[in-house]
Amino acid sequence: MIPVCPTTALPPGEAIRVEGDEPIAVFNVDGEFYAIDDTCTHQDASLADGWLDGCAVECPLHASCFDLRTGKVSGPPAKTPVRTHRVVVADGVVHVQPGVAAEGAA
Amino acid sequence: MSTTIAVVGASLAGLSAARALRDQSYDGRIVVIGDEVHAPYDRPPLSKEFLAGTASRQDIALGAPDDEDLQLEWRLGTTAVGLDSLGRSVRLADGSAVRADGVVLATGARARRLPGGDGLDGVHVLRSLDDAIALREDLAVAERLVVIGAGFIGAEVAATARTLGLDVTVVETQPVPLAGPLGADLGAVCAQLHADHGTRLLVGTGVAGLVGTGRVEAVELTDGTRLPADVVVVGIGAAPNTEWLTHSGVALGNGVLTDARGATTVPGVVAVGDCAATWSVAAGRHVRTEHWTNALEQPATATAALLGAGGPAPTPVPYFWSDQYGARIQFAGSRREGDVVRLVEGSFADRSFLVAYERDGHPVAVLGMNQPRLFTRWRRQLRSAVPTAS
Numbered sequence: 160m161i162p163v164c165p166t167t168a169l170p171p172g173e174a175i176r177v178e179g180d181e182p183i184a185v186f187n188v189d190g191e192f193y194a195i196d197d198t199c200t201h202q203d204a205s206l207a208d209g210w211l212d213g214c215a216v217e218c219p220l221h222a223s224c225f226d227l228r229t230g231k232v233s234g235p236p237a238k239t240p241v242r243t244h245r246v247v248v249a250d251g252v253v254h255v256q257p258g259v260a261a262e263g264a265a
Numbered sequence: 266m267s268t269t270i271a272v273v274g275a276s277l278a279g280l281s282a283a284r285a286l287r288d289q290s291y292d293g294r295i296v297v298i299g300d301e302v303h304a305p306y307d308r309p310p311l312s313k314e315f316l317a318g319t320a321s322r323q324d325i326a327l328g329a330p331d332d333e334d335l336q337l338e339w340r341l342g343t344t345a346v347g348l349d350s351l352g353r354s355v356r357l358a359d360g361s362a363v364r365a366d367g368v369v370l371a372t373g374a375r376a377r378r379l380p381g382g383d384g385l386d387g388v389h390v391l392r393s394l395d396d397a398i399a400l401r402e403d404l405a406v407a408e409r410l411v412v413i414g415a416g417f418i419g420a421e422v423a424a425t426a427r428t429l430g431l432d433v434t435v436v437e438t439q440p441v442p443l444a445g446p447l448g449a450d451l452g453a454v455c456a457q458l459h460a461d462h463g464t465r466l467l468v469g470t471g472v473a474g475l476v477g478t479g480r481v482e483a484v485e486l487t488d489g490t491r492l493p494a495d496v497v498v499v500g501i502g503a504a505p506n507t508e509w510l511t512h513s514g515v516a517l518g519n520g521v522l523t524d525a526r527g528a529t530t531v532p533g534v535v536a537v538g539d540c541a542a543t544w545s546v547a548a549g550r551h552v553r554t555e556h557w558t559n560a561l562e563q564p565a566t567a568t569a570a571l572l573g574a575g576g577p578a579p580t581p582v583p584y585f586w587s588d589q590y591g592a593r594i595q596f597a598g599s600r601r602e603g604d605v606v607r608l609v610e611g612s613f614a615d616r617s618f619l620v621a622y623e624r625d626g627h628p629v630a631v632l633g634m635n636q637p638r639l640f641t642r643w644r645r646q647l648r649s650a651v652p653t654a655s
């Protein structure tokens with residue numbers, strides 16, 4: 160598990176990028192945390208820089224939409240889903256488990 | 266009897282129109298006619314990742330796995346040569362015709378060429394996949410590239426060629442590159458990227474002609490300077506592909522003239538994408554937009570109009586982007602001469618900034634360099650600030 164930040168550092172509607180070989184974007188949607196691959200599957204943009212709209216994030220470059228719960232594409236031009244990652248909050252700190260799909264995700 | 270809709274043009278606008286028709290529950294035949302032999306592909310990477318060799322043809326394919334479900338009849342490698350508006354059929358170069366109850370015109374635009382520049386090897390334009398393949402092959406064995414035109418395509422090609430290790434010179438007739446889309450001040454700021462990365466930029470200089478026999482050897486400028494060149498790329502804009510409609514009865518201007526929803530002057534015929542000059546409520550005139558986002562989003566409105574659905578005309582906020590030398594430039598909104606530019610974030614010197622263009626104290630456009638997150642917020646705000654046409 161990778162510690163990301165204190166929950167207080169990631170208020171609702173915000174996103175943070177966890178750097179790494181395969182960076183991960185963590186979002187706070189009304190108090191629920193979601194983590195997906197940060198790099199858009201269309202071309203090269205960081206989804207943490209995107210626009211949060213309910214449980215979807217819109218890519219900042221060409222507006223592909225991804226469902227944060229499943230990683231699925233909910234709007235073109237992207238064709239391939241992003242991976243989801245499990246988020247665990249412990250002692251007020253947000254953690255991600257890279258490579259472990261979020262529960263309920265396909 | 267089932268109906269037929271012919272979509273003329275198989276690039277982003279045409280494919281988006283076909284997808285929109287199915288989304289809108291149209292279940293008749295859809296025939297997609299394209300003059301290129303290739304299945305639909307994305308053009309923006311042609312001057313960037315594809316040219317650099319980091320994206321493959323598969324990477325830039327526009328088709329999606331579930332496109333099978335669209336049940337499209339493809340007529341690729343076939344040029345439309347005429348539209349018979351009365352009988353509603355599209356005549357093709359091979360002598361055949363496609364009869365249709367509705368027609369979507371999405372024939373796009375083509376790169377302008379340098380007058381008298383044809384016939385020399387090593388001289389390129391960049392619009393199609395074949396153009397990009399040919400240019401890539403030429404760049405691989407070249408040392409000196411001259412780019413004519415410092416617009417976005419020219420700048421992107423120059424940037425890509427630098428990463429490939431070429432010696433690059435960009436020639437621009439205007440005193441400041443990109444002054445049209447960005448305004449002179451910000452055009453100058455963005456043009457500094459060339460110098461940052463070792464590209465020579467010559468402004469306020471016309472091209473007198475190309476020098477060479479068989480193969481280009483140099484570009485001669487109006488002041489007499491000769492720039493030696495192994496490869497020349499001409500990036501001086503695009504012209505709409507509408508000549509084939511000259512006798513069709515469809516009204517033409519700088520593109521196919523349409524109302525705000527995409528309907529042409531001929532019933533049952535709509536036009537979308539780069540070939541369409543769409544009525545803009547905001548501007549009070551027909552505007553032809555060559556932006557990717559427009560080709561993606563506009564067709565749904567036009568196909569709804571074609572299928573007889575009502576609804577207000579959308580008031581889109583224009584958006585385009587450019588990637589050069591690793592810098593990401595994004596612009597949204599409608600700028601006019603006289604708008605006041607305000608630096609919102611960052612600094613020009615750092616090549617990371619966001620500026621707002623303001624009119625009467627309100628933001629009307631926004632430009633970001635390497636500020637995708639903030640830019641997206643501003644672009645959203647512009648979208649929600651745009652009044653809907655009544």
Ligand code: FES
Nearest residue numbers: 199201202218221
């Ligand atoms: S990079 Fe995300 S939509 Fe294109």
